[in-house]
Amino acid sequence: MCDTCGCNLTPGNRHLAFKPVAKGATAVSVLKGLLAKNDDQAAHNREHFDRRGILAINLMSSPGSGKTALLEATLTALKDEFTCAVIEGDLETENDAERIRAKGVQAHQIVTGTACHLDAHLVHDALHHMTLDGVDLLFIENVGNLVCPASFDLGQHLNVTLLSVTEGDDKPAKYPVMFRAADAMLLTKTDLLAVLDDFDPDKAEAHLRDLANPAPVLRLSARKGAGMDAWVTWLREQLAAQRARVAIGQSRRPAIQADGQRYHRITA
Amino acid sequence: MHELAVAQALVEQVESVIDQHAASAASRIRVRIGPLAGVVPDLLASAFPLAAAGSRMERATLDLVDAPIKVRCQACGSETEAAMNRLVCGACGDWHTQVISGDELLLESVELETAPSLTPES
Ligand SMILES: Nc1nc2c(ncn2[C@@H]2O[C@H](COP(=O)(O)OP(=O)(O)OP(=O)(O)O)[C@@H](O)[C@H]2O)c(=O)[nH]1
Ligand SMILES: [Mg+2]
Ligand SMILES: [Zn+2]
Ligand SMILES: [Zn+2]
Ligand SMILES: [Zn+2]
Ligand SMILES: [Zn+2]
Numbered sequence: 001m002c003d004t005c006g007c008n009l010t011p012g013n014r015h016l017a018f019k020p021v022a023k024g025a026t027a028v029s030v031l032k033g034l035l036a037k038n039d040d041q042a043a044h045n046r047e048h049f050d051r052r053g054i055l056a057i058n059l060m061s062s063p064g065s066g067k068t069a070l071l072e073a074t075l076t077a078l079k080d081e082f083t084c085a086v087i088e089g090d091l092e093t094e095n096d097a098e099r100i101r102a103k104g105v106q107a108h109q110i111v112t113g114t115a116c117h118l119d120a121h122l123v124h125d126a127l128h129h130m131t132l133d134g135v136d137l138l139f140i141e142n143v144g145n146l147v148c149p150a151s152f153d154l155g156q157h158l159n160v161t162l163l164s165v166t167e168g169d170d171k172p173a174k175y176p177v178m179f180r181a182a183d184a185m186l187l188t189k190t191d192l193l194a195v196l197d198d199f200d201p202d203k204a205e206a207h208l209r210d211l212a213n214p215a216p217v218l219r220l221s222a223r224k225g226a227g228m229d230a231w232v233t234w235l236r237e238q239l240a241a242q243r244a245r246v247a248i249g250q251s252r253r254p255a256i257q258a259d260g261q262r263y264h265r266i267t268a
Numbered sequence: 269m270h271e272l273a274v275a276q277a278l279v280e281q282v283e284s285v286i287d288q289h290a291a292s293a294a295s296r297i298r299v300r301i302g303p304l305a306g307v308v309p310d311l312l313a314s315a316f317p318l319a320a321a322g323s324r325m326e327r328a329t330l331d332l333v334d335a336p337i338k339v340r341c342q343a344c345g346s347e348t349e350a351a352m353n354r355l356v357c358g359a360c361g362d363w364h365t366q367v368i369s370g371d372e373l374l375l376e377s378v379e380l381e382t383a384p385s386l387t388p389e390s
Contacts, residue, residue: 025295026382028285030375034277034299117270148270151306151373176353177306212339212355212365 038152041120045155048127049138050251055242056138057235058154058254060178061162062171063144066188066222068096070162070231071139073222075103077232082136082239087126089118089143096141106130117148120155136239146175157242158183159254165189165199172207180211183255184218184234191221215255271311274373275319278312281375282325291380294325298378302335303352304371309334328379337370 033039049056059067068088075084086107088096097109108126110118123140132138140156142149150159161182163171166189172179179185185208187201205217218234220227245252282294301309309332320326339350341357342365348358350370356363 024382026289026291026380027296027377028289028380029377030281030285031377032281032375034274034281034373034375037277037280115270115273117273119273148273148306151270151274173353176355177304180304180355207353209363210354210356212363212367214364 035152038120041124042153042155045120045124045127046157046251046253048132049155049157050246052132052135053243053246054132054135054138055158055239056140056154056156057158057160057238058140058142058149058156059160059162060142060146060149060181061144061164061188062146062167065144065162065164065167067141067144067162068099069222070186070188070220071141072099072103073225073228074139074232074235075100075105077228078137078235079104083134084137084139085130085132085135087118087123087130087138087140089122089141091116091143106135112143116143116145117152118142118154119152123154137235146171146178150178150181153253156254157252158238160184160186162186162188163204165193165196165201169199169201169204170207172204172211176211179208180213181254182208182213182215184216185213186231187217187219189221189223190219190226191224271307271315272319274307274312275315278316278375279319279323279325282328282378283323285378286324286380289380289382291382292324293381294328294378295381296329296331296379297325298331298333298376300333300335300372300374300376302370302372303337304367305373307373333376335369335372338368339365340368341365 061067071086078084084105086100086105087110088107089110089112090096091112094109097107100107108129110122110126140154159181161179163185165187187204193199201219208217218227218231220231282297286294301307313330313332316330337350337352338347339355340347341360341362343362344357344360346357346359350358355365355367357365
């Protein structure tokens with residue numbers, strides 16, 4: 001096995017890997033994930049977190065679904081209990097990091113410029129600008145985008161995907177790659193449900209189950225505080241679970257990425 | 269448009285395969301993409317020439333192989349085909365399934381141009 005180049009040669013498959021295709025040409029079987037380099041960096045980031053017992057959570061949603069508002073309310077709720085830190089990803093501006101710092105919490109802003117998603121290298125660079133010692137929970141607010149952030153492992157332990165009630169309850173059916181990756185789905189801005197007659201939280205949940213995703217669905221309003229207790233309870237449980245894993249030398253990847261490794265048979 | 273980022277990752281991987289096997293260029297690159305990988309094959313195909321410009325694979329043919337979505341049911345054990353946003357069991361309808369094909373994003377193989385007498389080494 002040659003992990004660096006990925007040619008995955010064993011004495012058994014060597015003849016297959018080098019079957020001659022034409023004079024002066026060789027076919028090499030590689031069988032390696034295209035984003036392997038990102039994934040290696042993500043695994044390294046995860047080691048940074050695990051070594052310190054930190055739980056890292058990647059928040060993903062459309063632009064404006066309420067990620068930063070949720071973080072502001074969450075940081076207030078947790079301020080006497082845990083030390084939190086936040087990495088903010090946006091195409092432009094330091095605004096979101098400033099909103100977090102106004103809560104007295106360490107925040108680093110990644111300005112991606114044209115890149116519409118965070119990747120593991122950007123997050124690692126951000127870690128070098130932060131103090132991780134003593135941190136219990138690290139939130140990574142991804143770039144507002146329901147498409148590509150799902151494809152890039154950052155080293156987080158959990159993906160949390162937000163769906164605000166103004167966006168339509170069929171979003172999980174329209175963006176299956178994103179919602180399949182969720183370890184929890186949060187239906188946000190529920191204070192607006194009273195004025196919207198076409199968002200059915202049960203339908204949103206049914207669309208998530210259609211993606212074979214057993215993730216909990218939490219309904220909340222960061223603005224009015226409704227449902228925040230259940231969310232904070234879930235965070236406490238997840239941090240306890242992370243500490244239990246770290247104590248026995250284990251880690252966790254977001255569920256979907258672990259699946260990919262375990263269940264696939266590669267057929268030529 | 270993360271397909272450009274994916275194309276750049278592909279070029280880097282093929283570069284290291286070329287180096288590892290002391291080849292001069294790659295002539296054909298085969299990538300398996302499932303619909304659930306979150307990468308649009310057409311966009312990857314059009315991003316590839318940009319990422320590969322000036323590299324040792326700029327004249328390579330990129331073959332994108334589709335991977336059908338298949339799920340295995342945890343309730344009844346069937347393996348069935350499924351649609352991207354309905355990953356439920358095709359036999360019993362249960363949603364407790366595992367995707368066993370359809371989310372791949374895999375560099376399968378590369379054809380390398382080598383000197384005719386060169387013996388392969390890893
Ligand atoms: N009514 C209501 N509005 C909310 C709630 N949460 C957020 N908002 C509003 O939604 C808008 C966007 O909120 P943000 O928290 O900035 O959303 P975001 O997901 O961080 O946005 P980006 O980082 O730009 O993707 C703001 O005007 C918020 O005031 C809520 O619970 N109820
Ligand atoms: Mg924000
Ligand atoms: Zn490091
Ligand atoms: Zn992107
Ligand atoms: Zn079944
Ligand atoms: Zn090798």
